[in-house]
Amino acid sequence: MKIGIKYCGGCNPRYDRSQEVEKLKKKFPQHTFTYEIENTVCDICLLVCGCMTACAEETGIAARKFKKLCTPQQFAAFAKELAEAPPETADTKRRICLGDTATMERTFTEEDIQQFAKLTGDYGKLHTDAAFAAKYGFGRPVVHGILTGSLLSSIMGTTLPGAGTILMDENLTFTAPVYAGDTITASIKLVHMEEKKRWYIGEFKGTCKKSDGTLAVEGTIHQLMMKTLFTYYENNQ
Numbered sequence: 001m002k003i004g005i006k007y008c009g010g011c012n013p014r015y016d017r018s019q020e021v022e023k024l025k026k027k028f029p030q031h032t033f034t035y036e037i038e039n040t041v042c043d044i045c046l047l048v049c050g051c052m053t054a055c056a057e058e059t060g061i062a063a064r065k066f067k068k069l070c071t072p073q074q075f076a077a078f079a080k081e082l083a084e085a086p087p088e089t090a091d092t093k094r095r096i097c098l099g100d101t102a103t104m105e106r107t108f109t110e111e112d113i114q115q116f117a118k119l120t121g122d123y124g125k126l127h128t129d130a131a132f133a134a135k136y137g138f139g140r141p142v143v144h145g146i147l148t149g150s151l152l153s154s155i156m157g158t159t160l161p162g163a164g165t166i167l168m169d170e171n172l173t174f175t176a177p178v179y180a181g182d183t184i185t186a187s188i189k190l191v192h193m194e195e196k197k198r199w200y201i202g203e204f205k206g207t208c209k210k211s212d213g214t215l216a217v218e219g220t221i222h223q224l225m226m227k228t229l230f231t232y233y234e235n236n237q
Contacts, residue, residue, distance in 0.1 A: 001031045004042035004063060006056055013050030020075040021048060028082060037061050041198070041227040046078075062198040064228045093231040094162050096190065096202070102160035103187045106151060108143045110180040116147045143178040149217045151186035152206040156223055160188050161202060164229040168201065172219035176210070183211045188221075193232055200225045200232050 005021060025033050037045060038060065045063035047056035049070040058066050069075050117123045125132035126142050133141050149172045156165055178184060185208070192203035201224055208217035225232075 001043045002041075003031050003033050004037035004045040004061065005033060005035050006037060006045060006047055006061065008047070008049040008054070008056035011050070011055070012053065015050070015072055017048050017050055020069070020072055021046075024075065024079060024082075027079060031082075037063075062227060093227075093229060094164075095233060096161055096193070096200070096225065096230050097233045098190055098193060100160055100190045101187060102155050103185060104151060104155050104159070105183060105185050107183040108147070108178060108180055110141070112147065113141060113143055113180060116144050120144075120146075138177055140179055143180065143182070145172075145174040145178075145217065148178045148184060148208050149174070149219065151184060151208055152188060152204075152217070152219065152221060155186055155188045155206075156204065156221065160190065160204075161223055161225050161230060164226060166224040166226075168222040168224050170219055170221040172206075172217055174217055176214050176216045178208075178210070178216050184208050184216065185211070186217075195232065198227055200227065200230060 003024075007017060021033075034042070042061075042063040044065045044067055045058070045061050047054070047058070047066060047068045049056050049068060052070050054068050054070050056068065067078060069078060113127055117128055122144060126136070126138065127133075127144055128141060130140055133139065149170075152170075152172075153167065156167070157163070187207050187209075189205050190202055191205050194201040194203075201222055204221045204223060206217070206219050206221055207215060209215055
């Protein structure tokens with residue numbers, strides 16, 4: 001476990017803060033203690049304060065958990081908590097590599113079209129009026145394009161990158177109509193990764209294809225991935 005340490009300004013210390021920190025470091029050599037917390041992500045960041053004013057702040061620090069310690073008693077309580085914590089068995093962060101892919105398949109139904117129209121208020125005749133759709137060359141009602149494209153979002157939110165990812169933007173092109181009864185295979189691929197201080201920004205290419213190979217949707221999507229949840233590797237090894 002990586003444990004970051006940040007001291008308060010030290011304006012009115014009531015005890016020896018450094019001594020308490022050294023006690024922790026000696027008692028738990030299996031953990032990594034660091035004062036370099038500006039450009040790393042810690043499992044726990046200790047905000048070490050010399051008095052109960054507790055002026056040390058979390059601003060600018062990336063950590064899964066923060067703990068303010070203002071008295072020797074609080075240090076002792078934290079040491080007990082750390083000693084009783086279950087041992088680390090594996091890195092719980094999701095591993096992401098350039099070139100990663102994921103797919104899902106769904107067959108759309110007439111009920112899907114009606115439910116989506118009800119949910120969004122989009123009762124456009126092309127989607128809900130068979131006679132209107134036939135008159136204008138589509139033969140029958142068309143699945144909403146955004147509903148088809150949402151399969152890409154489903155993949156990214158659950159599989160690649162996975163839980164905790166945040167959609168930043170997407171640019172979708174709808175190239176063929178999708179009808180009730182069509183089975184769609186949606187695919188996502190990570191094509192570029194940009195690293196920031198506390199997160200990654202991934203660029204994904206997505207496609208939705210019919211069972212006969214016809215491309216129905218294609219697009220580019222950017223996702224934000226916090227370093228507390230995701231780890232990026234150059235090569236999938």
